[in-house]
Amino acid sequence: MxxxxxxxxxxxxxxxxxxxxxxxxxxxxxxxxxxxRPRGHETLLRTIIGQQVSVASANAIFARLQAAIGPELDPAAIAAAPDELLRGAGLSRQKIAYVKSLGEEIASGTLDLTHLPENDEEAIAALVRIKGIGRWSAEIYLLFAEGRGxxxxxxxxxxxxxxxxxxxxxxxxxxxxxxxxxxxxxxxxxxxxxxxxxxxxxxxxxxxxxxxxx
CATH class of the missing domain: 1.10.1670.40 (Endonuclease Iii, domain 2)
Structure with a gap:
């Protein structure tokens, strides 16, 4: 939090x-x-979806993605979803690659959002490994979702x-x-x-x- x-x-x-x-x-x-913001997959997913689109558009895409994948938006399900399904929710080709990469990282355990490094710079480095997550997005996540002061x-x-x-x-x-x-x-x-x-x-x-x- x-x-x-x-x-x-x-x-x-x-x-x-x-x-x-x-x-x-x-x-x-x-x-x-x-x-x-809540800690975990959903907040980072929303961050990717919201890039370069209005808040209203991002919310609409998120809702369509929930309808297509399920309300919990399971990371493994997103990683395995056909591109056509994700495109139908309103994601661009680039963002499809990003949300799948995020889903794969979390589903495989490569990225554990419940145990990010305590050192802020190390935590930022772990997050920017994800496609579509830059330093700004990583910092915002750590501040809003983890309360890193x-x-x-x-x-x-x-x-x-x-x-x-x-x-x-x-x-x-x-x-x-x-x-x-x-x-x-x-x-x-x-x-x-x-x-x-x-x-x-x-x-x-x-x-x-x-x-x-x-």
Missing amino acids: GLSAEQIRHGMDALAGIEPAFARGLERIGYPAPRI DVWPAGDLAVQIETGRILGLEERPSERQTRALAEGWRPHRGTAAIFTWHHYANAAKSAKEGASPL
């Missing part, structure tokens, strides 16, 4: 003590809500934008710069990431209402 509201509150309080900009942001928009998805555009905005930078930092900026926030970088998304959503809401995002 992802970081709880209590863990996020604790992490934000710690970050506010480390970085005054977080304290000001916290006073302005409050604590972010938890972002929790120091995962920092610095490649996320919103994280970069809001890290710069929160810190008052003139330009959006690069992925490398975003990683460097957060070094002093260990071991609460996962909470910092959740706060950047919270900040991004509030900035977008303020802009839509015609107010200053800050």
